[in-house]
Amino acid sequence: MTSKTAQTLDRVVIRFAGDSGDGMQLTGDRFTSETAALGNDLSTLPNFPAEIRAPQGTLPGVSSFQLHFADHDVLTPGDAPDVLVAMNPAALKANIGDVPRGATVIVNTDEFTKRNLGKVGYETSPLEDGSLESWHVHPVALTSITVEALAEFSGLSRKEKERAKNMFALGLLSWMYTRPTTGTEQFLKSKFGARPEILEANLTALHAGWNYGETTEDFASTYVVAPAPMPPGTYRNVTGNTALALGLVSASHRAGRPLVLGSYPITPASDILHALSSMKRHGVTTIQAEDEIAGAGIALGAAYGGAVGVTTTSGPGIALKAETIGLAVALELPLVVVDIQRGGPSTGLPTKTEQADLLQVMYGRNGESPLPVIAAQTPADCFDAALDAVRIATTYRTPVVLLSDGYLANGSEPWSVPSVDDLPQMHVDLASEPNMTDDNGEPVFRPYLRDPETLARPWAVPGTAGLEHRIGGIEKADVTGDISYDPDNHEKMVRLRQAKVDGVTVPDVEVDDPTGDARILVLGWGSTYGPIAAATRVVRNAGQPVARAHVRHINPFPANLGDVLRRYDRVLVPEMNTGQLAMLLRSKYLVDVRSHTAIRGLPFTTVELAGAITTTLQEVQ
Amino acid sequence: MTTTTDLGMPTTGTPDGLAHVPHLPQDEPKQTKRDFTSDQEVRWCPGCGDYVILAAVQSFLPDLGLRRENIVFVSGIGCSSRFPYYLDTYGMHSIHGRAPAIATGLATSRPDLSVWVVTGDGDALSIGGNHLIHALRRNVNMTILLFNNQIYGLTKGQYSPTSRPGTVTKSSPLGSVDAPFNPVSLALGAEATFVGRAMESDRDELKSVLRAAAEHRGAALVEIYQNCPIFNDGAFEALKDRTQQAARIVRLHSGEAVTVGTEEDRRVLVRTTGGGSEFVPEAEVGARDVVVHDAHADDPSAAFALSRLDTPEMSHVPMGIFRQVERPTYDDQVRAQVDAAVDTAGGPATDDDLQALLRGKDTWTVG
Numbered sequence: 001m002t003s004k005t006a007q008t009l010d011r012v013v014i015r016f017a018g019d020s021g022d023g024m025q026l027t028g029d030r031f032t033s034e035t036a037a038l039g040n041d042l043s044t045l046p047n048f049p050a051e052i053r054a055p056q057g058t059l060p061g062v063s064s065f066q067l068h069f070a071d072h073d074v075l076t077p078g079d080a081p082d083v084l085v086a087m088n089p090a091a092l093k094a095n096i097g098d099v100p101r102g103a104t105v106i107v108n109t110d111e112f113t114k115r116n117l118g119k120v121g122y123e124t125s126p127l128e129d130g131s132l133e134s135w136h137v138h139p140v141a142l143t144s145i146t147v148e149a150l151a152e153f154s155g156l157s158r159k160e161k162e163r164a165k166n167m168f169a170l171g172l173l174s175w176m177y178t179r180p181t182t183g184t185e186q187f188l189k190s191k192f193g194a195r196p197e198i199l200e201a202n203l204t205a206l207h208a209g210w211n212y213g214e215t216t217e218d219f220a221s222t223y224v225v226a227p228a229p230m231p232p233g234t235y236r237n238v239t240g241n242t243a244l245a246l247g248l249v250s251a252s253h254r255a256g257r258p259l260v261l262g263s264y265p266i267t268p269a270s271d272i273l274h275a276l277s278s279m280k281r282h283g284v285t286t287i288q289a290e291d292e293i294a295g296a297g298i299a300l301g302a303a304y305g306g307a308v309g310v311t312t313t314s315g316p317g318i319a320l321k322a323e324t325i326g327l328a329v330a331l332e333l334p335l336v337v338v339d340i341q342r343g344g345p346s347t348g349l350p351t352k353t354e355q356a357d358l359l360q361v362m363y364g365r366n367g368e369s370p371l372p373v374i375a376a377q378t379p380a381d382c383f384d385a386a387l388d389a390v391r392i393a394t395t396y397r398t399p400v401v402l403l404s405d406g407y408l409a410n411g412s413e414p415w416s417v418p419s420v421d422d423l424p425q426m427h428v429d430l431a432s433e434p435n436m437t438d439d440n441g442e443p444v445f446r447p448y449l450r451d452p453e454t455l456a457r458p459w460a461v462p463g464t465a466g467l468e469h470r471i472g473g474i475e476k477a478d479v480t481g482d483i484s485y486d487p488d489n490h491e492k493m494v495r496l497r498q499a500k501v502d503g504v505t506v507p508d509v510e511v512d513d514p515t516g517d518a519r520i521l522v523l524g525w526g527s528t529y530g531p532i533a534a535a536t537r538v539v540r541n542a543g544q545p546v547a548r549a550h551v552r553h554i555n556p557f558p559a560n561l562g563d564v565l566r567r568y569d570r571v572l573v574p575e576m577n578t579g580q581l582a583m584l585l586r587s588k589y590l591v592d593v594r595s596h597t598a599i600r601g602l603p604f605t606t607v608e609l610a611g612a613i614t615t616t617l618q619e620v621q
Numbered sequence: 622m623t624t625t626t627d628l629g630m631p632t633t634g635t636p637d638g639l640a641h642v643p644h645l646p647q648d649e650p651k652q653t654k655r656d657f658t659s660d661q662e663v664r665w666c667p668g669c670g671d672y673v674i675l676a677a678v679q680s681f682l683p684d685l686g687l688r689r690e691n692i693v694f695v696s697g698i699g700c701s702s703r704f705p706y707y708l709d710t711y712g713m714h715s716i717h718g719r720a721p722a723i724a725t726g727l728a729t730s731r732p733d734l735s736v737w738v739v740t741g742d743g744d745a746l747s748i749g750g751n752h753l754i755h756a757l758r759r760n761v762n763m764t765i766l767l768f769n770n771q772i773y774g775l776t777k778g779q780y781s782p783t784s785r786p787g788t789v790t791k792s793s794p795l796g797s798v799d800a801p802f803n804p805v806s807l808a809l810g811a812e813a814t815f816v817g818r819a820m821e822s823d824r825d826e827l828k829s830v831l832r833a834a835a836e837h838r839g840a841a842l843v844e845i846y847q848n849c850p851i852f853n854d855g856a857f858e859a860l861k862d863r864t865q866q867a868a869r870i871v872r873l874h875s876g877e878a879v880t881v882g883t884e885e886d887r888r889v890l891v892r893t894t895g896g897g898s899e900f901v902p903e904a905e906v907g908a909r910d911v912v913v914h915d916a917h918a919d920d921p922s923a924a925f926a927l928s929r930l931d932t933p934e935m936s937h938v939p940m941g942i943f944r945q946v947e948r949p950t951y952d953d954q955v956r957a958q959v960d961a962a963v964d965t966a967g968g969p970a971t972d973d974d975l976q977a978l979l980r981g982k983d984t985w986t987v988g
Contacts, residue, residue, distance in 0.1 A: 227987075233987055236981045246979055285729060287955065297726060301726025305734070420979070471713055472706070
């Protein structure tokens with residue numbers, strides 16, 4: 001066994017790229033898990049086409065998974081890869097533009113055939129024509145070495161053997177970055193336990209990849225990235241969608257009300273439906289509806305019956321659910337609507353991220369129909385945001401929209417698992433008796449008599465004797481809830497519903513301004529949290545003071561937001577849309593905030609945002 | 622990869638649609654129509670068939686002996702959908718076409734409720750067609766009352782999906798060219814386990830079909846012919862007219878021959894050699910193959926064939942129960958899966974169980 005040198009690095013960004021069928025997401029997931037187990041902080045960004053299997057070897061079929069890990073806290077999946085693993089010419093062509101010169105590129109030479117090169121418009125092989133000479137290229141015949149390593153598996157076809165090449169690549173990278181493979185071995189055992197030969201083949205390929213790195217002279221050294229100092233605790237890696245599902249279940253548990261999900265499959269929200277469908281043990285009911293509208297209707301029907309009713313979707317689904325959400329506004333029943341935003345309009349970019357549904361969820365309904373809107377900031381934060389959404393919905397008897405996006409949904413990061421005892425307690429009081437006396441002194445139930453503090457109406461569920469009442473989408477008379485077309489009553493009810501939402505208690509926005517003398521503020525919402533934090537760090541490290549704040553609650557805004565905005569010479573608002581939060585801030589606070597926007601289906605890079613901040617700094621100097 | 626799981630059906634072992642709904646104790650005084658009448662002023666047009674149906678339902682509900690608070694009426698939009706306001710039960714007047722979806726969420730999460738949907742031909746068959754067929758195919762435990770007046774009333778008289786071809790309305794001044802739905806055929810095609818039809822004016826028939834529908838475990842659809850005196854008056858006059866009624870209405874009784882007409886002039890449905898059927902005078906039946914109605918047949922083909930006797934001219938209109946079969950309900954099975962998961966795990970999730978879920982299978986410890 002040769003012993004190679006080991007170099008220490010503080011951070012690494014790796015991108016695995018291949019054909020949609022090459023198993024790159026799985027490879028990335030496993031490498032992430034190994035990295036998490038080692039104690040590095042990390043952030044991931046899967047990037048895959050909407051097509052399940054685009055034509056093999058073509059550019060539209062390229063799927064990739066990027067992972068950023070470090071010995072310090074990681075805020076983004078990284079701008080540019082230090083290492084690109086390209087399983088075919090298409091993967092190379094689609095990704096090399098993001099890879100800085102001097103970085104490492106590992107290519108699967110077996111796939112660089114004339115035919116495959118031709119599919120993506122390479123006239124000559126980039127491995128031979130010198131076009132890659134600025135990169136550190138490791139040509140590895142990944143497919144044929146894998147097949148050779150599996151020569152003894154006589155029961156497997158060549159195709160089945162080839163399929164294990166992602167495990168060979170994982171083994172090689174695990175060796176390079178000294179990652180433990182025991183977790184992956186356990187994973188393979190549970191995945192392929194019923195098919196021993198496939199299991200053995202994958203394990204053999206994994207070990208062959210490791211051994212290849214150790215023995216071949218092409219790889220001179222391994223790299224060590226030390227664990228990041230993280231607060232003590234038990235950690236796991238979570239994607240945003242997993243964290244969101246766990247948050248909903250936890251909220252239901254703490255509220256003592258069963259969780260009922262009505263949902264129609266849609267990218268990138270379906271994983272929440274999948275996750276909750278496997279949590280029946282926690283009393284969770286999931287109903288895969290016939291359409292988006294029914295998903296919302298089912299959730300609302302369940303909420304009427306006393307459940308925590310949730311519907312999950314993406315932007316196109318929100319458009320379809322709008323009328324039902326409006327009904328929930330009128331009925332004043334709790335309903336949690338989760339929007340995992342993706343690129344739009346219309347079908348748009350189903351697998352890419354965007355923040356362009358903000359105005360839709362704020363205003364995309366008929367009539368004056370205000371509702372609370374909250375936005376998750378990081379994958380792990382989706383857990384807290386879900387708890388918050390359920391708290392507001394059940395306390396104020398209102399539909400609540402929880403915004404996430406494709407970046408948070410599929411991206412992952414380590415999460416310090418909270419203790420159940422530390423989760424917020426939710427008190428949900430169902431009405432059980434009459435709440436007024438009528439003119440004759442008889443006790444009566446008035447479904448629209450409000451709690452003076454929250455302005456919430458009673459949640460009186462069917463099955464409660466003596467509280468029989470009728471609700472509906474026609475305007476209600478104040479207090480009685482009877483049908484009313486009275487002009488003054490309508491005015492009163494519209495303003496009451498607005499006042500209820502305006503009165504939702506939300507914490508003040510916190511400003512991060514370490515030096516206390518910043519003249520500009522970078523204000524964001526949602527998934528730009530990581531990129532903004534990383535970019536402000538870069539600017540501060542260059543000696544420039546800059547303040548940063550992030551709003552979770554967009555309706556209502558935190559009470560101190562106006563004061564915060566006015567405290568700075570300039571406010572920069574980066575968004576993955578054409579300036580939707582900026583529009584809300586300008587109209588509400590009359591502050592001349594500056595937008596920095598991008599609509600590329602991808603999160604901001606640190607470099608880009610740092611540049612925008614620096615430019616803004618120069619403007620005020 | 623597709624896997625299937627044997628659900629070990631049936632899961633509840635009861636065909637009674639009201640089995641899990643609390644009933645009044647035997648010694649309590651029987652409810653009356655008054656108990657089900659709300660304090661709201663009824664606002665349908667004078668002479669509307671909806672009044673008759675409301676009165677029938679209010680006087681029929683006490684017969685079920687259910688606790689009033691465990692009855693919920695959910696409606697959509699349209700004249701008929703105002704129905705819940707006038708009943709002193711729980712009720713929700715929702716949005717156009719969506720009542721079956723809302724009722725699905727309610728019925729699935731609350732087995733202790735008797736859930737009713739009130740809808741019309743536009744609400745159920747046009748804007749809400751999708752929810753209706755899916756509620757029927759899933760067999761969610763609910764009773765759907767479809768008031769069919771063959772017109773849009775609340776929007777002031779446009780043709781509906783059940784209007785006869787050629788119907789002249791404000792939106793079809795030269796006559797409607799839309800081919801209409803036959804709601805019974807549609808429901809049977811959508812795998813409904815209970816399908817009935819009644820006339821608003823025939824209170825006894827209506828109550829008997831409603832009762833069977835309410836007690837059916839699963840989705841029950843009852844089409845109720847209802848007259849709109851303003852925009853489509855007399856749509857069912859041929860069936861109400863005493864002189865024509867007997868010759869047109871085919872009263873369905875499971876286990877009996879399908880006949881039409883009076884005692885003196887009875888015609889019997891027999892199969893023809895081409896696979897169809899025809900009515901022939903009773904005296905001419907002889908050895909011919911008489912169609913005997915079987916509402917409980919697994920195969921819905923015969924019930925479907927009966928539904929096709931109906932034509933826009935209403936020469937022969939079957940009334941009664943077309944289909945009444947047992948099939949595991951969606952909501953029972955959903956609850957059974959959740960209950961089994963909870964039971965297998967030793968009861969409702971504790972804080973420790975939730976903690977284990979949050980930790981997952983792949984954790985590491987720092988510090």
